[in-house]
Amino acid sequence: MIEFQAVTKRYDDGTVVVDSLDLTIEDGGITVFVGPSGCGKTTSLRMINRMIDATSGTILLDGADIRAQSPAKLRRGIGYVIQHAGLFPHRSVLDNVATVPVLLGTRKSTARKQAAELLERVGLPAELGKRYPSQLSGGQQQRVGVARALAANPPVLLMDEPFSAVDPVVRDGLQEELLRLQSDLGKTIVFVTHDIDEAIKLGDKVAVLRVGGRLAQYATPAELLARPADDFVASFVGRDRGYRALGFLSAQGVPVGPVATVALGASAEQARASLDNGWAVVVDEAKRPLGWVSEGSLSTVDQVRPEDLVSGGSLFEVDSGTLRTALDSALSSPAALGIAIDAQGAVVGGVVADTVVKALADARRCGEVPT
Amino acid sequence: MTWILDHLDVLFTTSLDHLWLALIPVVAGLLISLPLGWMASRWRLAKSILVPTAGMLYTIPSLALFVLMPLILGTRILDPLNVIAALTIYTVALLVRSVADALAAVPPAVTAAATAMGYRPLGRFFAVELPLAVPVLLAGVRVATVSNISLVSVGALIGVGGLGKFFTEGYQRGNPAEIIAAIVAILVLALLMEIILVVAGRALTPWARTGGAR
Amino acid sequence: MSVFEQVWVWLTSPDNWAANGIPLRLLEHLRYTATAIPIAALIAVPLGAYIGHTRRGGTLVVGLLNSVRALPELGMLVLLVPAMGLLLAFEALTIVLVLIAVPPLLAGTYAGVRNVEPSIVDAARGMGMSEREVLFGVELPNALPLMLGALRAATLQVIATASIAAFVSLGGLGRFVIDGNALRQFDQMAGGAVLIAALAITAELVLAGVQWLVVSPGLRPTRTRKRKATT
Numbered sequence: 001m002i003e004f005q006a007v008t009k010r011y012d013d014g015t016v017v018v019d020s021l022d023l024t025i026e027d028g029g030i031t032v033f034v035g036p037s038g039c040g041k042t043t044s045l046r047m048i049n050r051m052i053d054a055t056s057g058t059i060l061l062d063g064a065d066i067r068a069q070s071p072a073k074l075r076r077g078i079g080y081v082i083q084h085a086g087l088f089p090h091r092s093v094l095d096n097v098a099t100v101p102v103l104l105g106t107r108k109s110t111a112r113k114q115a116a117e118l119l120e121r122v123g124l125p126a127e128l129g130k131r132y133p134s135q136l137s138g139g140q141q142q143r144v145g146v147a148r149a150l151a152a153n154p155p156v157l158l159m160d161e162p163f164s165a166v167d168p169v170v171r172d173g174l175q176e177e178l179l180r181l182q183s184d185l186g187k188t189i190v191f192v193t194h195d196i197d198e199a200i201k202l203g204d205k206v207a208v209l210r211v212g213g214r215l216a217q218y219a220t221p222a223e224l225l226a227r228p229a230d231d232f233v234a235s236f237v238g239r240d241r242g243y244r245a246l247g248f249l250s251a252q253g254v255p256v257g258p259v260a261t262v263a264l265g266a267s268a269e270q271a272r273a274s275l276d277n278g279w280a281v282v283v284d285e286a287k288r289p290l291g292w293v294s295e296g297s298l299s300t301v302d303q304v305r306p307e308d309l310v311s312g313g314s315l316f317e318v319d320s321g322t323l324r325t326a327l328d329s330a331l332s333s334p335a336a337l338g339i340a341i342d343a344q345g346a347v348v349g350g351v352v353a354d355t356v357v358k359a360l361a362d363a364r365r366c367g368e369v370p371t
Numbered sequence: 372m373t374w375i376l377d378h379l380d381v382l383f384t385t386s387l388d389h390l391w392l393a394l395i396p397v398v399a400g401l402l403i404s405l406p407l408g409w410m411a412s413r414w415r416l417a418k419s420i421l422v423p424t425a426g427m428l429y430t431i432p433s434l435a436l437f438v439l440m441p442l443i444l445g446t447r448i449l450d451p452l453n454v455i456a457a458l459t460i461y462t463v464a465l466l467v468r469s470v471a472d473a474l475a476a477v478p479p480a481v482t483a484a485a486t487a488m489g490y491r492p493l494g495r496f497f498a499v500e501l502p503l504a505v506p507v508l509l510a511g512v513r514v515a516t517v518s519n520i521s522l523v524s525v526g527a528l529i530g531v532g533g534l535g536k537f538f539t540e541g542y543q544r545g546n547p548a549e550i551i552a553a554i555v556a557i558l559v560l561a562l563l564m565e566i567i568l569v570v571a572g573r574a575l576t577p578w579a580r581t582g583g584a585r
Numbered sequence: 586m587s588v589f590e591q592v593w594v595w596l597t598s599p600d601n602w603a604a605n606g607i608p609l610r611l612l613e614h615l616r617y618t619a620t621a622i623p624i625a626a627l628i629a630v631p632l633g634a635y636i637g638h639t640r641r642g643g644t645l646v647v648g649l650l651n652s653v654r655a656l657p658e659l660g661m662l663v664l665l666v667p668a669m670g671l672l673l674a675f676e677a678l679t680i681v682l683v684l685i686a687v688p689p690l691l692a693g694t695y696a697g698v699r700n701v702e703p704s705i706v707d708a709a710r711g712m713g714m715s716e717r718e719v720l721f722g723v724e725l726p727n728a729l730p731l732m733l734g735a736l737r738a739a740t741l742q743v744i745a746t747a748s749i750a751a752f753v754s755l756g757g758l759g760r761f762v763i764d765g766n767a768l769r770q771f772d773q774m775a776g777g778a779v780l781i782a783a784l785a786i787t788a789e790l791v792l793a794g795v796q797w798l799v800v801s802p803g804l805r806p807t808r809t810r811k812r813k814a815t816t
Contacts (some may be wrong), residue, residue: 071710075711075713076712080711082707084704086708088723089803090726090801099712100712103713132803
């Protein structure tokens, strides 16, 4: 557990970057500090491992004042990942990852062996270990940065905008990877970002900070979207807030109706007969959806072939889906009917937008959603 | 002290000689290195020949180069041209790199925009690339000027050295005042040229000043 | 006989390669250089590393470098050697050579340490390295390319200045130039000049080789790799 108690950071020129911050970060979750530039989010993070010392107030790590031990010793027990990874260009990838264990006195050969395992853990082939950082892509460097931070198996991980310098597709992959890793490791992660979407995607709890270093709201992502504390948080959380909030509501209550299906390779005549409202889902042998056929697309062919399919929208998984995925499947479907699938990916039915909205209204009435 | 006061006029005229010996190579070197540096910034082959050659020439100690010049130029040993040519070689060796680096540092977006507006390569070079390269170029010119002013005095060992002749003379006569006077004169010349070049640089790059103004 | 032939004859004459001829002057030249460079490095490297690490006093270094570049070596030599007396001529020369070698080494070390990317140093501290470990484990290894570049520059300047030491009755390869000039023997003068140039170029090549061997492969410019791949 990390506790900020009335922590203030004031620079010599009088600027206050963190203003009397009180915050408790629970163990085993991802806590995200988010806010515009100048809100003191990075400063707050860097005060935890004493890269910056607070002007006043106390930070407790598992009940003990972080000032009780030397900065170097404290930092060896806290993983640290930064924006451009900060890998040592003169050391091989393996030796980069082995840095902290070696600092702590582990033998070099042992540390390297562990480092190689860690590389695989963060999704990198072990052969990369012999390379130098300049020979890696940005995304790979960032993965090495994460592996390096995990090397000494610290309970706490500080991540300062780790993914903001990589392109959106790579960033998405890195975020997924972090969530997967975290479900295995259960570290206490403090994560700084200026990207509210990243905060909502990754955070178990999100602390929104405003310029001048004041805490605006500290809540779960769902609560943040549903009940922003004030106009600042509301505008920072941004557009489509209501829609994105649906991502935190289970779609268990959404009724799944029937959907017309037709096997790939069926004759056009057969397919025409099975159309419902002019559309049918084409499925493979395992009943997985491949696309749609319609009156129009069938008129010129005599068999359902893969190249004639109308591509479908997003899919909605019945057991784990949220209202957001349910609604999106309906809205993005060419037939205005979202395809519901089971965990194996087989088609189990269809959902229409109306029923999703109705499910939301029901949930509101039952008090599941704060209005 | 009395030696200095007695020889002020000689010191002054010799300083002017010294300055010429140092500055002619700077001007000549700049004129030669502009096209060479431009080629090096444009063609990889030119760069892979010019830059190592320049580095090699810069390696040769001044005394050796002064003495070897007659072999190449067919001049007499005591000809001032030897010193001027040798210092020109140093200046070119130093500036080719500066010019190439400076031109390479011009943002590609700027040159692309100039091309898109219809500049031909030569026009673009003088209107866009060269002005933007001035700050880096000028830093190179400053280094070349100051080290030339210092190196001219080595020429005194082969009879052509501007203020350097007071070094050899002062040594042979056991007159430290003469030596100190010449050192001071050389430092003053270097400082003066530095100031002139800094001022010239500011005048040549008015756009660079707005950034510094608060 | 053309001038070139005369110089060639001088350079290949067995008399000149007798023990008290070219080899002696070469050894003297190397001794001057090999004495001055380590002393200069002992002064400049710790100071440059300290200034670069603490980031204090950088402008001082740059200013110092500029003013020393303007100092005429010959002037310092003819001033200092008589002042210290002929018995201490070697020491006087060494002082001048150290004075010439310190600024480039200082500036190179300072710039090398100073220019290590801040995120790398930040990561090093953040992982719990002490200031010593940051300096020796991260900053200095990354500064090595610039430091060795500075060593090359300093060595060349020292070799060049050592070649004018002959004027103040010291040895070194400059002896042939000075004596040849005094005796109006151009073959000896030019032969000496060729030897000086050859020594400087050899030193440059050897140090470039050392630089290639010593610097971590991770710090080699990626540019050269690409160039090799395409040509």
